[in-house]
Structure formats: structure tokens, C-alpha cells
Amino acid sequence: MLYRHPSYYPTFHCLGGACPDTCxxxxxxxxxxxxxxxxxxxxxxxxxxxxxxxxxxxxxxxxxxxxxxxxxxxxxxxxxxxxxxxxxxxxxxxxxxxYPRFIEEYGALTESSLALSCPEVARLLLESPAFVVEESNNGHPNKPFPDIPPELMSSLELSRKKALDVMAQDRYTVWERIHGVLLLAYSVQEDLDRLDYSRAGIHCVPMQPLSASLQAKPFAQDLLRFFSSLEPLRPSWPQRLRRCHDGLDAMCPEEYSLLCRRFEAQFPQWQHHLTNLMSYLIFRHWHKTVNDDQLYARVAWIACSGILLYHLFLMQWKEDHILRLPDEIAICCAFSREVEHMEENLELALDTCSVLSPASIYYPLT
Ligand code: SF4
Known part of the structure; x- marks a missing residue:
């Protein structure tokens, strides 16, 4: 039996009464x-x-x-x-x-992860030097995984490994990496739709240079409008999204581009943090495709979530002229609580993102 977890998993300790929030x-x-x-x-x-x-x-x-x-x-x-x-x-x-531990069992494979909605988990993830998955085998015989074709599981295993490997390659920008992963998921999805599970694992990640587009700001605003329309757990979440939307609305394309450049120059860890966040989402959600064969929808949602988080970080930085770790943690926790954990919201987000082609997702390139 195989066991996997992110490398920071064993170091987690609940903050108890010192927690800045509470579960x-x-x-x-x-x-x-x-x-x-x-x-x-x-x-x-x-x-x-x-x-x-x-x-x-x-x-x-x-x-x-x-x-x-x-x-x-x-x-x-x-x-x-x-x-x-x-x-x-x-x-x-x-x-x-x-809580915040989550265990997923896929027959011979058990994966454990920690929910990003917990502030201590968010801190561990953001501060990890890289998103690394640790694996062990206890030598016990494998459990059967009824009703799931073994070829589907092995194609998901192969394709997710390629996706996580690409996310770790910092010679590409974080947007080029997630776009490559999105193109990979698109090809795998075509095979899943044809029930051709044996082909689904063979694709390589096609890396492509991305160019800046005037659509990046309106696309981010569309995302902010969509996520703020979901049923909230706390009113502060849609309020934050609307503030971010209105802040972007007030800027012309040149001001937006200048703001992104200044933010990225003064907060250089933004790429590293987004890489860890999107790698966590890939690790946690990719294999859930066994439930519905919908891989592309998940990866499109992960790419859109990266763009959403980038703009929330950006506008927090604009407000305070600094992005403090507790604010970054609070944004990540709110996103996870309101979207990842809310079954109906996540389903709506997957449905909405599934119709976006890779070419219609615009990254905030400067
Ligand atoms: S949110 Fe996390 S750190 Fe806070 S009380 Fe719950 S488990 Fe502990």
C-alpha cells in the first residue's frame, strides 16, 4: 500500500487558543x-x-x-x-x-493532505521552500479499487506527476507553468471523453510562451464577479471580492499594468507562493477525477483560482503598500473555506470554468 502526503504534513500542530481564526x-x-x-x-x-x-x-x-x-x-x-x-x-x-487533515483512498493508494482553510496550514504551505510530495510503501497487499478502471487511475497518476514536476520548474513563469498544465489537462480530457484511458497518460506538458493581453484585467473582473455571486459562508468574502473588482474597475489598462509591475518587483515571493498554492490544489483535486471524469474543469478552476488569488494579493498590497503574511494567510483561508469546502460552490465553479478554453484564460502578464 502506497501512502503520500505533502512534506510539511508531519510538522502541522494546531495553534489552539492562539489561532488567528478558528475552525x-x-x-x-x-x-x-x-x-x-x-x-x-x-x-x-x-x-x-x-x-x-x-x-x-x-x-x-x-x-x-x-x-x-x-x-x-x-x-x-x-x-x-x-x-x-x-x-x-x-x-x-x-x-x-x-480537521484539518483529509485522507483520500484510491484503492492501493492513500493520500493525506491538510486543508488550506486552516491558518497554520496556509502558513506552512506558503513558507514551504517547494511543494514536495513524500511517499512510503508499508509493504501490505494492495486494496481493490472497485468500479474504477486501473488505466484511468494510472493515467491520472502519470499526468499529475508531470503537472507537479512542471510546477516545480522555475525557469518558466508561474503563469507559463499553469498554462502548460492546463494544455496537458485539455489533451488528457479528450482521451477521457473517448474512454481511451490508456492514451491519457502519454501526453507531455506543452510549454508555450505567453504574451500580455488587454483582456487580463476584464477577465480577472469576470472571475471576481462570478466568485462573489456564490453563496457565502461569511459576508466578508464577497465584500473583499467586490472591493477588489471595484479597485480594478477604477484603473485604466496602463495603471493596472504599472501596479502589477510594482507589486511583483516589491513582493518577489508572489510567484513562489502562487506556485505552492496551485501545486497544493493540483495534488488535492486532480485524482478526484475518478468520481466524474472531469479533469479539465478542475485544472481550469485551479488556473482561475491562481488568477483570483493573485488579484486579491495585488489589491491588498495596493491598500497597505505591503502584503503581510497574516493578510496573505487570511485570503488563502477564506478562498479555501468559501470555495474548496463549499460543495455547491465548488461544483458551480467547476461547471463555469469547464467551458473556458485554454486560450480564453488570461493571465496578468506585465
Ligand atoms: S483553524 Fe487550524 S490552527 Fe486554528 S484551531 Fe482549527 S485546526 Fe487549530
Whole structure:
């Protein structure tokens, strides 16, 4: 059995009460059956706290009640979970015990990753010298992967490896790299559509020079309008997107180009950070193609997400004349929380991006 995870995975430690945000906010956490049964046996003070803090959602599932500020009713004043603090971590429900760790099983392959919606994970990812995937094999026999053609899995394995290798090649700009990955995904998708899984892994990444286009700013504004139209978890996210949109709107093409040049010169780590972010998205989402054969939609969404994040960083830098790491982290977490974790939003984003051809995605080249 093969196991993989990003190299920073083992170094993660929850910040607890020192977290600049908290994962105990805004989510509807549905309790698993074992936890519901466990909570019937809670000791006296905890039992009454739990009774007050649990509710039933519209599907009839038991979940934690959120207060009027969106915080979990079990979250104490010090930012720590009362269940963990007063009763023990072994009594956390499966969601809370696992977050921000995510495990995906693909038959013989198990991949673990950390959700970008957690500020400490975002810091680890942004500050990693490179996005590196570590692999180990425990020698145990492989598990079957029912209903998934082995040729599909091996073509995804081969093509994602090529995509991550290209993302690591800094002789190309980050936009040339993601555009090459997008062209690769386009070719693989044509084979997937013909159910020709054996061809899908053979393509090389076609690297092409990109030229600046007057369409880059209006394209970014289209993206900002689209993402701000999705159902938000927190109102601050569409507000940020609209501010960014309006800020771009107020600039003529020359001012926009000059702003991008100044930002890139004064914040040279922008390419490295975007490379890590898009590599994380490639690692985490590429293999989900096994569920629906939609690889191109995912990669087009990743390219568009890179363009979206670039402009959010750019406008934050314009506002403050500096881009501080906590602000960069907050933007990444909000993006992940509002798009990556919101199933309906992600589906809409994939549908919308799937109709964009590689030639109709415009990068902010200066
Ligand atoms: S968001 Fe991350 S660092 Fe913050 S409390 Fe949750 S797991 Fe810990």
C-alpha cells in the first residue's frame, strides 16, 4: 500500500487558543453515530453542556449548535474546545478530530493532505521552500479499487506527476507553468471523453510562451464577479471580492499594468507562493477525477483560482503598500473555506470554468 502526503504534513500542530481564526465557526458539523452514542454517556456537567449545544439539522442529523456570531456552542472563551479541554480529545467527533487533515483512498493508494482553510496550514504551505510530495510503501497487499478502471487511475497518476514536476520548474513563469498544465489537462480530457484511458497518460506538458493581453484585467473582473455571486459562508468574502473588482474597475489598462509591475518587483515571493498554492490544489483535486471524469474543469478552476488569488494579493498590497503574511494567510483561508469546502460552490465553479478554453484564460502578464 502506497501512502503520500505533502512534506510539511508531519510538522502541522494546531495553534489552539492562539489561532488567528478558528475552525469552530460557521461550519455545520454533523456528528457521526459513534459520537452521538458516546455523548449519551457524558459525565454530569458535560452532559448538560452538550444537551444545550446540540441541535438537529434539516436532514435530521445531529450537529453542534452555532451561536449568533457563528461560533460552535462548545467553544470556550479561551478559543479552546470544551469537550477536548474538560473531557478529553478522544471524545471529539470524527470531523473535529480529523480537521484539518483529509485522507483520500484510491484503492492501493492513500493520500493525506491538510486543508488550506486552516491558518497554520496556509502558513506552512506558503513558507514551504517547494511543494514536495513524500511517499512510503508499508509493504501490505494492495486494496481493490472497485468500479474504477486501473488505466484511468494510472493515467491520472502519470499526468499529475508531470503537472507537479512542471510546477516545480522555475525557469518558466508561474503563469507559463499553469498554462502548460492546463494544455496537458485539455489533451488528457479528450482521451477521457473517448474512454481511451490508456492514451491519457502519454501526453507531455506543452510549454508555450505567453504574451500580455488587454483582456487580463476584464477577465480577472469576470472571475471576481462570478466568485462573489456564490453563496457565502461569511459576508466578508464577497465584500473583499467586490472591493477588489471595484479597485480594478477604477484603473485604466496602463495603471493596472504599472501596479502589477510594482507589486511583483516589491513582493518577489508572489510567484513562489502562487506556485505552492496551485501545486497544493493540483495534488488535492486532480485524482478526484475518478468520481466524474472531469479533469479539465478542475485544472481550469485551479488556473482561475491562481488568477483570483493573485488579484486579491495585488489589491491588498495596493491598500497597505505591503502584503503581510497574516493578510496573505487570511485570503488563502477564506478562498479555501468559501470555495474548496463549499460543495455547491465548488461544483458551480467547476461547471463555469469547464467551458473556458485554454486560450480564453488570461493571465496578468506585465
Ligand atoms: S483553524 Fe487550524 S490552527 Fe486554528 S484551531 Fe482549527 S485546526 Fe487549530
Amino acid at each position: 469552530c465557526r460557521d461550519w455545520d458539523i454533523v456528528l457521526d453515530e459513534e459520537t452521538v452514542a458516546d455523548y449519551q454517556t457524558a459525565p454530569a456537567p458535560m452532559a448538560s453542556h452538550l444537551v444545550r449545544s446540540l441541535t438537529t439539522d434539516e436532514d435530521g442529523d445531529t450537529c453542534f449548535r452555532l451561536n449568533d456570531r457563528g461560533f460552535c456552542a462548545m467553544l470556550a472563551e479561551d478559543g479552546l474546545c470544551s469537550i477536548q479541554k474538560e473531557w478529553g480529545a478522544e471524545h471529539l467527533c470524527q470531523h473535529c478530530a480529523a
